[in-house]
Amino acid sequence: MRLELIKRPQHSVLFSAISPLIALVLTMIAGAIMFSVLGKNPLDALYYYFIDPLRETWSLHELAIKAAPLILIAVGLSVCFLSNNWNIGAEGQFIAGAIAGSILPVVFPDFQNWLVLPLMLIMGMAGGAAYAAVPAFLKARFNTNEILTSLMLVYVAELFLDWIVRGPWRDPGGMNFPETRDFHSFAILPELMPAAGRANWGIVFAIIAALVLWFVLGKTRKGFEIRVLGQSPRAGRFAGFSASRMVMVAFLISGALAGLAGISEVAGAIGQLQPSISPGYGFTAIIVAFLGRLNPLGIVAAGFVLALSYLGGEAAQISLGLSDKAARAFQGMLLFFVLGCDTLIHYRIRLVGRAPQVREAAEHV
Amino acid sequence: MTEMGAGVDQLHEGEGGGLLDVRGLTKIFGALKACDAIDLSIGKGEIHALLGENGAGKSTLVKMLFGALEPAAGEIHWKGQPVAIHSPGAARHLGIGMVFQHFSLFEALTAAENIMLSLDEKTPILQVAERARELSKAYGLPLDPFAHVGDLSVGERQRIEIIRCLLQKPDLIILDEPTSVLTPQEADKLFETLETLRDEGKSILYISHRLEEVKRLCDRATVLRHGKVVAHCDPRQETAASLARMMVGDEVATVKRTGSVDAGGQALLEVRELSRPSANPFAVPLRKIDLLVRSGEVMGIAGVAGNGQGELFEALSGEALQQNAATIRIRDKDAGRLGISGRRLLGAAFVPEERLGHGAAPQMRLSENLFLSRHVTDAKALMGAFGTVRTGALAKAAARIVKVMDVRKSGEDPEASALSGGNLQKFIIGRELDRQPAVMVVNQPTWGVDAGAAARIRQALIDLARSGSAVLVISQDLDELFEMCDSVAVMHDGRLSAPMPIAEATFEKIGLLMGGATPERSELPEEAETA
Numbered sequence: 103m104r105l106e107l108i109k110r111p112q113h114s115v116l117f118s119a120i121s122p123l124i125a126l127v128l129t130m131i132a133g134a135i136m137f138s139v140l141g142k143n144p145l146d147a148l149y150y151y152f153i154d155p156l157r158e159t160w161s162l163h164e165l166a167i168k169a170a171p172l173i174l175i176a177v178g179l180s181v182c183f184l185s186n187n188w189n190i191g192a193e194g195q196f197i198a199g200a201i202a203g204s205i206l207p208v209v210f211p212d213f214q215n216w217l218v219l220p221l222m223l224i225m226g227m228a229g230g231a232a233y234a235a236v237p238a239f240l241k242a243r244f245n246t247n248e249i250l251t252s253l254m255l256v257y258v259a260e261l262f263l264d265w266i267v268r269g270p271w272r273d274p275g276g277m278n279f280p281e282t283r284d285f286h287s288f289a290i291l292p293e294l295m296p297a298a299g300r301a302n303w304g305i306v307f308a309i310i311a312a313l314v315l316w317f318v319l320g321k322t323r324k325g326f327e328i329r330v331l332g333q334s335p336r337a338g339r340f341a342g343f344s345a346s347r348m349v350m351v352a353f354l355i356s357g358a359l360a361g362l363a364g365i366s367e368v369a370g371a372i373g374q375l376q377p378s379i380s381p382g383y384g385f386t387a388i389i390v391a392f393l394g395r396l397n398p399l400g401i402v403a404a405g406f407v408l409a410l411s412y413l414g415g416e417a418a419q420i421s422l423g424l425s426d427k428a429a430r431a432f433q434g435m436l437l438f439f440v441l442g443c444d445t446l447i448h449y450r451i452r453l454v455g456r457a458p459q460v461r462e463a464a465e466h467v
Numbered sequence: 468m469t470e471m472g473a474g475v476d477q478l479h480e481g482e483g484g485g486l487l488d489v490r491g492l493t494k495i496f497g498a499l500k501a502c503d504a505i506d507l508s509i510g511k512g513e514i515h516a517l518l519g520e521n522g523a524g525k526s527t528l529v530k531m532l533f534g535a536l537e538p539a540a541g542e543i544h545w546k547g548q549p550v551a552i553h554s555p556g557a558a559r560h561l562g563i564g565m566v567f568q569h570f571s572l573f574e575a576l577t578a579a580e581n582i583m584l585s586l587d588e589k590t591p592i593l594q595v596a597e598r599a600r601e602l603s604k605a606y607g608l609p610l611d612p613f614a615h616v617g618d619l620s621v622g623e624r625q626r627i628e629i630i631r632c633l634l635q636k637p638d639l640i641i642l643d644e645p646t647s648v649l650t651p652q653e654a655d656k657l658f659e660t661l662e663t664l665r666d667e668g669k670s671i672l673y674i675s676h677r678l679e680e681v682k683r684l685c686d687r688a689t690v691l692r693h694g695k696v697v698a699h700c701d702p703r704q705e706t707a708a709s710l711a712r713m714m715v716g717d718e719v720a721t722v723k724r725t726g727s728v729d730a731g732g733q734a735l736l737e738v739r740e741l742s743r744p745s746a747n748p749f750a751v752p753l754r755k756i757d758l759l760v761r762s763g764e765v766m767g768i769a770g771v772a773g774n775g776q777g778e779l780f781e782a783l784s785g786e787a788l789q790q791n792a793a794t795i796r797i798r799d800k801d802a803g804r805l806g807i808s809g810r811r812l813l814g815a816a817f818v819p820e821e822r823l824g825h826g827a828a829p830q831m832r833l834s835e836n837l838f839l840s841r842h843v844t845d846a847k848a849l850m851g852a853f854g855t856v857r858t859g860a861l862a863k864a865a866a867r868i869v870k871v872m873d874v875r876k877s878g879e880d881p882e883a884s885a886l887s888g889g890n891l892q893k894f895i896i897g898r899e900l901d902r903q904p905a906v907m908v909v910n911q912p913t914w915g916v917d918a919g920a921a922a923r924i925r926q927a928l929i930d931l932a933r934s935g936s937a938v939l940v941i942s943q944d945l946d947e948l949f950e951m952c953d954s955v956a957v958m959h960d961g962r963l964s965a966p967m968p969i970a971e972a973t974f975e976k977i978g979l980l981m982g983g984a985t986p987e988r989s990e991l992p993e994e995a996e997t998a
Contacts, residue, residue: 323854333828336824337825337828
């Protein structure tokens with residue numbers, strides 16, 4: 103007896119659309135089992151996980167703050183992953199964008215007018231794109247493995263940030279803390295509804311980026327080019343598309359969006375450069391991209407779900423004393439079920455028994 | 468149509484009785500009965516033909532005989548004993564060897580390593596290579612045992628399969644379309660080999676759709692249609708037409724080459740001294756190829772696989788560029804420095820050999836695959852503002868092609884990989900024909916396509932030429948070239964012979980050129996001529 107995966111000739115559009123919801127329900131069931139095995143009331147745990155963070159307006163704002171960089175980075179990564187470019191270095195591009203965007207408020211603190219913020223955002227995107235161009239160029243020119251080069255550049259960026267905030271960019275009036283000076287008011291990304299919570303324009307950028315890329319990927323020739331080069335490079339070449347140019351395009355787009363996420367985070371939620379500015383957004387966004395099945399609109403939903411699971415994990419840790427390891431396992435289950443549902447949309451399972459024996463079979467020795 | 472037993476070959480039946488006896492063998496895939504109660508018996512020292520169109524169940528039947536599939540019902544008797552064949556290993560143990568149509572080779576390994584993997588006893592690689600080399604020499608199947616399979620052409624891969632099988636010294640050899648990639652002379656040599664093996668008392672199950680070949684070689688034949696046996700007969704007492712009727716169940720549409728070609732037609736595709744160094748150590752360099760295809764003409768390029776046809780196609784299509792723009796001219800414009808999109812804009816269309824992964828993206832829908840090759844030439848019709856794709860126009864165009872070419876599919880707009888090879892090929896050819904291209908370059912138009920679809924494709928290409936286009940067909944199938952072309956040139960080792968008008972061409976002349984000989988040095992048998 104064994105299981106076989108058989109490709110479906112056509113997958114159901116309906117189930118493609120609702121598969122994340124099915125996965126969410128399955129995760130809750132499995133999570134409830136896990137929580138009760140851990141000796142907690144599963145209903146309580148699920149409540150703290152999924153409901154508690156949504157109960158109050160300020161925490162909805164926190165959710166948006168966490169979701170914004172995840173979505174921005176993940177929609178950029180979807181372009182890379184769809185075109186078969188494995189950019190694992192979004193975390194580094196996020197940091198590079200944050201540093202490049204911070205040049206104005208940190209190095210030229212006296213330049214203060216309404217131009218500062220737009221320039222910062224543009225420089226942030228340019229910084230992220232330039233940093234992503236390094237592995238892209240190496241891949242297009244020398245055929246290096248972009249997974250390795252982009253990942254290694256993450257550590258370079260992290261250490262560079264660490265050095266610059268302790269060294270040249272340290273706040274002269276900051277009591278030797280390893281931080282830059284606080285950004286002046288022209289350099290701060292405005293909050294959307296200051297009376298209600300901290301959420302800033304970052305989430306708006308994220309949703310605009312998702313909408314634009316959803317349009318480009320789904321409706322335009324460029325999107326077709328990205329997908330065909332990713333799925334079938336030789337057919338893409340037959341179509342007249344250039345794979346090496348696509349490497350550059352994909353990395354530049356995802357680098358620019360990661361850079362925008364970086365500068366938005368620094369100019370928004372943080373307000374200065376610190377040795378560490380990201381709790382691993384660049385890596386978590388890889389999960390978000392796949393949870394959203396590389397569809398920008400799906401990524402918006404996935405970004406909120408992952409942001410929620412982070413907030414919920416914190417809440418459950420505080421209220422129930424659940425270990426943060428349990429929270430991680432919970433996230434893992436979520437990923438598992440989403441990918442599982444996704445697979446079952448494209449394949450069906452068949453149970454294969456031993457085929458009926460040929461009558462009077464005599465095994466030959 | 469002769470019924471079972473009536474026309475049994477007298478010579479071989481008496482010699483040793485039944486070697487293999489199959490009764491009521493059935494295999495079901497989902498709702499499809501791929502094989503439905505098949506009866507088949509093969510005597511010792513007999514060459515038995517298994518005839519049928521693509522999809523008739525031939526491959527399924529032999530996979531069951533070879534242990535690659537398990538039957539749902541039925542019995543297999545081997546040398547009088549009922550047996551169950553659970554694996555190819557068990558089949559080899561019994562003494563059944565098989566040469567597959569779709570090769571089961573590891574691309575990353577060398578020919579000799581692939582052969583070694585199929586041997587039960589451990590043999591040093593050098594010894595395997597030596598034996599393979601001997602066999603390859605003995606049977607006229609040139610092969611470098613240390614070449615990596617990934618770098619070899621379809622034809623060369625098949626040679627590995629044949630040699631691998633012969634190394635096993637089996638009692639029954641199953642050959643699945645073995646001659647499709649051989650020159651007529653090589654095929655003759657193979658037939659001699661097979662006849663020698665028969666005289667040694669070995670049996671051969673010979674799967675083919677080439678009727679002349681079957682008539683010449685085989686002692687008995689079993690004809691399948693839609694998974695059922697429709698006849699057992701003696702092919703020597705049948706005509707090619709009667710065999711074809713049994714296979715197809717109907718008259719096969721014959722391809723008509725009407726009208727004559729105006730020798731002064733406008734030159735639409737011109738190639739001058741095209742040379743191309745090999746991209747990797749195993750690719751064939753192109754050497755000073757000259758070529759001219761006129762309006763109204765179908766020109767064929769014959770040749771054994773792996774003699775530079777793939778490289779030539781890439782150079783013509785613009786997937787590989789030339790140094791000098793004047794090397795390739797399309798409709799009197801220099802095209803050598805243009806990519807494939809630029810050449811399409813000049814009016815050229817291309818159909819590559821590989822359907823899935825080159826001519827079509829497997830995971831994409833038919834309409835998207837239409838866009839694949841038409842997005843530049845038909846930008847006006849297929850694209851809207853802001854670089855958007857007009858899916859409605861695309862779906863309409865795809866439906867038109869499906870209708871014109873009679874593409875059979877399930878679902879409204881299925882993924883390319885869900886279509887059978889023949890139907891996908893009809894779609895890919897139809898996609899280009901739909902544009903009425905001035906120049907059409909096709910590599911292996913009907914490889915693995917059933918007879919009905921092949922006739923349709925050939926006729927469509929001829930009609931295109933007669934409407935004023937230039938058509939260049941690269942093919943390993945000589946029957947096809949003789950059926951379609953007005954002139955034939957032969958490719959060997961990266962060189963292209965001067966084209967020969969079809970009226971002057973014979974299988975023998977072409978075959979000699981395919982083998983690299985000059986036409987004068989003719990020492991090969993006469994009977995290759997089958998046209």
